[in-house]
Amino acid sequence: xxxxxxxxxxxxxxxxxxxxxxxxxxxxxxxxxxxxxxxxxxxxxxxxxxxxxxxxxxxxxxxxxxxxxxxxxxxxxxxxxxxxxxxxxxxxxxxxxxxxxxxxxxxxxxxxxxxxxxxxxxxxxxxxxxxxxxxxxxxxxxxxxxxxxxxxxxxxxxxxxxxxxxxxxxxxxxxxxxxxxxxxxxxxxxxxxxxxxxxxxxxxxxxxxxxxxxxxxxxxxxxxxxxxxxxxxxxxxxxxxxxxxxxxxxxxxxxxxxxxxxxxxxxxxxxxxxxxxxxxxxxxxx
Numbered sequence: 001x002x003x004x005x006x007x008x009x010x011x012x013x014x015x016x017x018x019x020x021x022x023x024x025x026x027x028x029x030x031x032x033x034x035x036x037x038x039x040x041x042x043x044x045x046x047x048x049x050x051x052x053x054x055x056x057x058x059x060x061x062x063x064x065x066x067x068x069x070x071x072x073x074x075x076x077x078x079x080x081x082x083x084x085x086x087x088x089x090x091x092x093x094x095x096x097x098x099x100x101x102x103x104x105x106x107x108x109x110x111x112x113x114x115x116x117x118x119x120x121x122x123x124x125x126x127x128x129x130x131x132x133x134x135x136x137x138x139x140x141x142x143x144x145x146x147x148x149x150x151x152x153x154x155x156x157x158x159x160x161x162x163x164x165x166x167x168x169x170x171x172x173x174x175x176x177x178x179x180x181x182x183x184x185x186x187x188x189x190x191x192x193x194x195x196x197x198x199x200x201x202x203x204x205x206x207x208x209x210x211x212x213x214x215x216x217x218x219x220x221x222x223x224x225x226x227x228x229x230x231x232x233x234x235x236x237x238x239x240x241x242x243x244x245x246x247x248x249x250x251x252x253x254x255x256x257x258x259x260x261x262x263x264x265x266x267x268x269x270x271x272x273x274x275x276x277x278x279x280x281x282x283x284x285x286x
Contacts, residue, residue: 014123017116024112028105035098042091049084056081 005011059066059074066074 009127010123014116014119017112017119021109021112021116024105024109028102028109031098031101031105035095035102038091038095038098042088042095045084045088045091049081049088052077052081052084 056074056077059070059077062070
């Protein structure tokens with residue numbers, strides 16, 4: 001997966017450059033080690049030649065006293081000095097070649113590092129530009145979704161909400177209307193019954209109470225006559241004066257009717273207040 005992503009984004013070339021840099025670093029390390037070995041060999045050759053030259057110089061200083069072995073030694077040392085000189089020259093050439101190899105390896109390494117850095121900068125700029133375009137695309141998509149939501153989805157949701165609220169209000173209104181009709185029907189029935197009671201009481205109040213009074217008066221006269229026959233000191237009532245029993249019955253009847261009128265009036269007032277409150281609640285709910 002990572003290789004495919006690197007190939008798609010162009011980072012595979014940078015990976016190859018990184019491998020090249022690593023290989024050049026390894027080659028430079030080996031060149032430096034080889035250069036150190038060649039430098040050591042050159043120094044050994046220089047020391048060997050210096051030793052042979054010192055011995056040749058010692059022989060030359062005592063040339064006047066040479067013997068046959070000294071002459072043979074001088075010839076041998078002169079030949080060795082010539083060989084040491086050639087060996088030193090070869091070692092110096094090898095050391096110089098090693099130094100050049102190290103310098104060339106170092107230059108190649110720097111060039112590879114610079115090339116890798118340059119390619120990484122190009123890749124970074126490309127990824128940055130792609131990221132910028134991607135951010136702009138995502139921002140445009142978000143704006144498009146926002147506008148779509150604002151112009152299409154929100155009105156649809158608002159319409160559904162309004163329809164739901166209207167349906168619930170309609171159901172509540174129907175339920176309240178039915179309850180109101182039932183309450184008004186019961187109130188109308190109660191008012192009708194109260195009106196009938198009021199009419200009955202009004203009719204009873206306006207009707208003269210002659211029959212009960214006359215009957216009471218007759219009963220009182222009979223009682224008086226009986227008492228008068230038993231007790232001569234009790235005087236009978238005259239026809240124009242009302243008897244005490246009749247007056248008491250009239251007072252009781254009027255008091256009871258007044259209480260009933262007060263009760264009916266209070267009930268009518270309470271019913272009227274209840275109807276007013278109910279109508280106010282219904283008008284406020286609508």
